[in-house]
Amino acid sequence: MTQTTDTPQASAESDLAYLKRMASAGRGAPAPFLVLMAAFGGCFGLSFLSIGLLIEVYGAEAFMSEDPGVLFRIAGATPLVSQGIFVLALLWTAWRTFGPNRVKLSRAAVAVWSAAFIALITVVVAFNLYTRGEPGTDQVYTIYMMFPVLLVLWGCAWWVTAILGERRWLLVVAVASFLAAVGMAVIGNTPPFLLASAACLLGLAFLPAVLLMRERRG
Amino acid sequence: MSVSDEDIDPLISSRVRAGVLAFLSDAGAADFTELGAALELANNTLSSHLQRLEAAGYVELRRGFLGRKPRTRVVLTPAGRFAWAAHLDRLA
Numbered sequence: 001m002t003q004t005t006d007t008p009q010a011s012a013e014s015d016l017a018y019l020k021r022m023a024s025a026g027r028g029a030p031a032p033f034l035v036l037m038a039a040f041g042g043c044f045g046l047s048f049l050s051i052g053l054l055i056e057v058y059g060a061e062a063f064m065s066e067d068p069g070v071l072f073r074i075a076g077a078t079p080l081v082s083q084g085i086f087v088l089a090l091l092w093t094a095w096r097t098f099g100p101n102r103v104k105l106s107r108a109a110v111a112v113w114s115a116a117f118i119a120l121i122t123v124v125v126a127f128n129l130y131t132r133g134e135p136g137t138d139q140v141y142t143i144y145m146m147f148p149v150l151l152v153l154w155g156c157a158w159w160v161t162a163i164l165g166e167r168r169w170l171l172v173v174a175v176a177s178f179l180a181a182v183g184m185a186v187i188g189n190t191p192p193f194l195l196a197s198a199a200c201l202l203g204l205a206f207l208p209a210v211l212l213m214r215e216r217r218g
Numbered sequence: 219m220s221v222s223d224e225d226i227d228p229l230i231s232s233r234v235r236a237g238v239l240a241f242l243s244d245a246g247a248a249d250f251t252e253l254g255a256a257l258e259l260a261n262n263t264l265s266s267h268l269q270r271l272e273a274a275g276y277v278e279l280r281r282g283f284l285g286r287k288p289r290t291r292v293v294l295t296p297a298g299r300f301a302w303a304a305h306l307d308r309l310a
Contacts, residue, residue, distance in 0.1 A: 015233060015236075016309070018233065018237060019236055019237065019240045020240075022237040022238075022240035022241045022256065022257070023240040023241065023243055023244065025241060025256045026240065026241030026242060026243065026244055026245055026248060026256065027244045027245065028244050028245035028246075100284060104245045104247070104248065104252075105245060106244055106245060107244055107245065107246050108244070
């Protein structure tokens with residue numbers, strides 16, 4: 001396979017090293033899925049954090065009052081703003097994935113992240129169908145299970161990304177996501193749920209995505 | 219790498235052509251200029267190797283424009299992916 005005059009063993013090793021170097025150089029990035037994950041974790045994490053902190057300080061009743069004050073109005077609007085930013089990030093991701101100036105994407109990363117996002121949408125639809133016609137309280141109770149499902153899905157995506165990129169710290173993030181899923185199932189429908197959700201979104205979605213993006217730039 | 223010469227796909231027996239398939243194996247596509255820079259090859263040399271891979275159906279050359287600049291995308295075909303996987307199996 002080579003035209004060098006080295007010994008067969010040496011030339012074989014040199015060929016393999018060359019192929020490994022080429023495969024590594026051609027490796028695609030998991031971005032722009034990382035941007036999407038950072039937008040999702042950052043926006044919803046800060047939103048949940050602000051609402052959770054206000055509830056901790058003033059109590060949940062303050063949200064229900066006729067004039068809750070400017071802080072509560074801003075915090076109440078953050079989920080809607082987060083949804084808007086997430087949709088914009090989604091559109092940008094689609095443009096960078098399918099548009100003419102697309103980035104070089106890892107085939108495996110595309111497979112795992114697209115599967116995780118499709119699975120998430122499917123689960124949301126399935127949960128909605130499951131609770132259709134049920135009393136509102138039952139619907140709310142079922143929603144508490146959504147977050148553990150979400151954590152498991154992005155835990156799987158981090159797991160595969162960690163193994164593909166040989167990053168041990170990301171494997172820790174994946175395991176933490178699985179453990180957090182169990183933890184969130186335990187504390188579902190209790191006051192710390194919002195703050196714990198914020199911690200998961202910021203620590204297990206936003207932060208790893210930002211660190212990975214910085215690593216690639218460095 | 220205890221592989222006899224008969225076992226190796228003659229097209230991939232070239233170090234450069236094997237390098238092209240290795241480079242494309244993950245992302246599946248790359249720009250001609252990016253590929254040339256990675257393989258450290260002159261345009262005409264890379265072009266002749268790509269034409270052989272294209273003739274075998276291992277890659278597809280998509281010529282187009284990015285804005286006003288001409289751009290050639292080199293895309294790994296399913297046949298190329300299969301050939302590369304078979305080549306790796308033989309090396310293993």
